[in-house]
Amino acid sequence: MKFDKPVTGGPCWAELGTNDLEASKRFYTDLFGWLLRVDPRPEMHGYTIAYVKDTTVAALRPLRQPSQPVAWSVSFAVEDADEAANNIAEAGGTVITGPLDVLDEGRQVVALDPCGAAFQMWQSRAFCGAGLFNSPGALGWVELATRDVGRARDFYTQAFGWSVNSSQWYTQWRVQGEDFGGVTTMDDRFPADVPPHWLPYFAVSDVDASAEKALREGGKALVEPTDVRDGPRIAVLRDPQGAPFGVYQAPRER
Known part of the structure; x- marks a missing residue:
C-alpha cells in the first residue's frame, strides 16, 4: 500500500477488540514499540490510541459485549457514511451498526459482507x-479471508x-x-x-525477529515467516488473547 494518508x-x-486490554497493551507495545494514550472521556470506555512517535497508527479497546470475539477490525474511509451504508445493502451486505456519530470524531458504520466478513466504514470529522x-x-496491507472469492469480489x-x-x-x-x-x-x-474476516498487516523492520518476540510474549505463529512470491517477507501471528494479525517486511529506506 503506497498511500501516506487515508484515501x-x-x-x-485498524482497531483491536480485546477481553484483556492491559495484557494487549503490553504485548503490542513490546512488539511494535507503540506509545499508547487512553482517551480520557468516560463515553470512550478506555479507548486507547497507538502512536509511532507522534503519529496515530491503530487502537485497542475493550470488547463491546462478552459474546464478541477477540479480533482486529479494519475500517475503510468513506465520504458519506449514510450513502455508504445504502451501498452496502444494495450490494448484498448487511449493516450491523449505524450509521452513528462517534462524538465529534466522525460517523461510523459496522457491516458484514455477503460471506460473513465484518468491516467498518469511517466518515472522518475531527x-x-x-x-x-x-x-x-504502522498498517500497510489488509487481506480478506473468504470462502467465496467470486462473491466477495462482486460485492x-x-x-x-x-x-x-x-x-x-x-x-x-x-483503489485510485x-x-x-x-x-x-x-x-x-x-x-x-473460523469465519471469513479481514486481517490487518503491520510493517516491521524484521519479520523473523518480530515473530520470535511475539512467541516469547505468549503469541503463536499461524503462518511462519515466509517469502511471498513477487512480494515481501510475511508472517501471520496470533496474540495471547487470540486475535490474528499479520506482519510484513517494511520497505528498505534508500
Missing part, C-alpha cells in the same frame, strides 16, 4: 484515522468501487490506481469454525 475507499484504521502507513509499526467492487488486480498467484484490491490489500481463499488450512 476514500481505502483502509484508514479524526481522520491513521497518519502513517507502510512504516514499522466489494460494487459497494466501494474497487478494482481487482489479479495474477496467477494472488488477487489484489485496488494503487493496490492496498488482497484476498486469500479459506481452504483446508482454516478450521471450519
